[in-house]
Structures are given as structure tokens and as C-alpha cells.
Amino acid sequence: MRKFLLTLLGGIVICAACGGTYNRKSASLAEQASDVRDTLPSAAQPARAFSTEAPAARPNATAVAGDTVTICVVGDIMMGTTYPRVQLPPDEGRELFRDCGDLLRRADVACGNLEGAMTDGGKSTKRGGTHSYSFRMPTCFAPRLSEAGFDFLGLANNHANDFGPDGIRSTERCLTEQGIGFAGIKGHEESVVKEIGGIKYGFCAFGHNRYTLRHQETGEVRRIISDLRERCDILIVSFHGGGEGGGFCHLPDGRETFLGEDRGSLREFARISIDSGADLVYGHGPHVVRAVEVYKERFIAYSLGNFCTPYGISVSGINGYAPAIEVKLGRDGRFLGGKIHSFVQQHGEGPHWDETCAPAREIKSLTEADIQGRSFFIDNDGTIRNATE
């Protein structure tokens, strides 16, 4: 959402008062799920002292030169479920995005991954059991997503089909009603374009399940992105992939498997995406964060972890790291700088601002371990700077 623009000057964030009130961006838009080892929440989490202070305000984007855009990307969102039992936050989730809403709304565009079906009925398509969960968000929670500031949500993940084709249709209907663009289901729209602030943003999403557009099918990836490239100014790609849990923080070379499934060759996929025309690639699926990279002046986040998963998905320890990465791009899609904003989840609540910047430091450490020949730096507070600055 265009609200405020991140201005990085010599690596220093310039803060200024931001005018205006919340104003939704006007937009002209219009298998069986694989088993997943999303662990149930562990017992009560120890209370942690988090600052609720919002990240520093920045100058109004409309007041400065419009040659850059700011995009905020986050990971998995599953606001609560009514299956197999009701586990929902109070007040229809109105507090879930309290600490991060300003950040999401002030970006020109905010994107995430909707990890579950949004429907009020239906029958689970999963078998149940130790590694098989179904997530069903009530449709009355849909406005929380637009109120939070989301513009695009990926549906290519291992929970979109938890309530079958009817569940997917319901999810898509809910998002359409909220003016949120989506993509990722095979046989549905392959990509979406929204014009925001005079710029056409293209979005597509890939997963590893048979009912999704798949990142393993590189010919299709090239075709979909190349087609979308012709129709937009800034092209954003979402992907769900990789092994899951604390043993999968590091980004491997080559293909990953998990629970016997092909979970993708994600370095290759991200680079193919950029070679085909993507400007920004963001990933999720491991439930933990992973490295970030700049490839051919385009930004990649390999896993953003869980962002808003108060129930049904473990948020203990590093599973609770919920970064929101704010990326500044040139109008030509080049990466100019960014900031990893650190939020942490506690069971039953949404992401809370983490003044210790633990998620940012984790991404910095993983990046330094897993990405060779970097052209950028990450500071301990999460600021991402091109090495040439």
C-alpha cells in the first residue's frame, strides 16, 4: 500500500512526520494437500517483553520523487481455524495486525502467503494424523487482511486445498471482495496485475503441491513470468517451498525433499524467476527464516517464516520469528535498499514488534553463512544496504 516511502540516504533512515490518515490504495483490478509437519503449539510460552512501538515513520511517498517504490513482504498468515476445533483470536482478529499494520499500509505494496482455506463449511481433504493438519479460517476474518494493508496474497501452498475446490473458491471470493490480488492455483488465473499509484504491479505464486502452479516446473515458471512481464512495471513472485522446521534454516544447494516430497530447488527457481523478468522474489514454507540474496540487482528472500499464525502452527523459539521486509526498488525493479523489521509471535496473538531485532539478526547470520559473493550488507538492526553505498 502506498502510504509512506522508505528513504535511505547513505544508509541512514531519514525520519519525518507522516501526514494523512489510513487510506486504502485505490486499485484497478480486478491432490490432496500434502501432509505437512506444522506442529501444534507447544505449551504456554514464557511471557516476553516486547515493545509495541511502531517502526519509525518516514516521509510521505507522494511528497518526494516518484522514481522508487516500497514493497513489504511477509510469510505465512493463518489467522485461526474452525477445524478440527475452534481456535480463533478474540474480536474476529481485530488485534492481530495491530503492531505491524502501519508498516504494511504505508508500503506501496504489501504481500504475504495465505496458509489455509477461508471458508465456513466443507469437508477436510486431508487424512489427519501426526503430520496432517487442515486450516479453515472463517470468512468474516477476510476484512482483517485488507485492513492490515495487504495487496497480494499467494495461494500456492500446502493448505490452500484443505477444504477442496469449494474452499479455494470461497477463499478467492473473500480476497476479491477485499480487493486483494491472488494467484497460485493451477487452472485458475496464473497471475494478476493491479495498478497502484500509476504503477502496474504483477504478481504470481508457485508451490510444490499438485494443485498449485509448481516451482519445480521450470518451463511453466518461465512462461508465466515472461507473460506477466509484458503486462506490468514491477513483477513480484511468491513461492512456498523447502523443508520445514528448525533443521531447515539453511538454504541448501540443489533440490530439497521433506516427508518424501520434492520441495524444490529454490536457488535455481529464484534465479530462473529473475532471469525471466521478476523484480522481487519472496519465499515461505519452512516456518523458519532463511537467507536473503540480491541477484542481478533483484532482491530474493528465501523464507520469511510464520508471520501471523496464532494457532495451529508452532510459534515457539525461532518458529515465532515473523519478519516483515520492506524493500525499496527503483521504478525499473532494481534493489536500492531495505529493512528487515523484526516481529515475534506468541501463541494466540499476532506479530509483536521485537526490540531485540532477533529475526533480523537471524536472517543476517543465515545470509552470511549461505550466500557467497554478496553485493550487500545487513546491519544488526535489519537495514540492508548495497555494498556500493
Ligand SMILES: [Zn+2]
Ligand atoms: Zn506450508
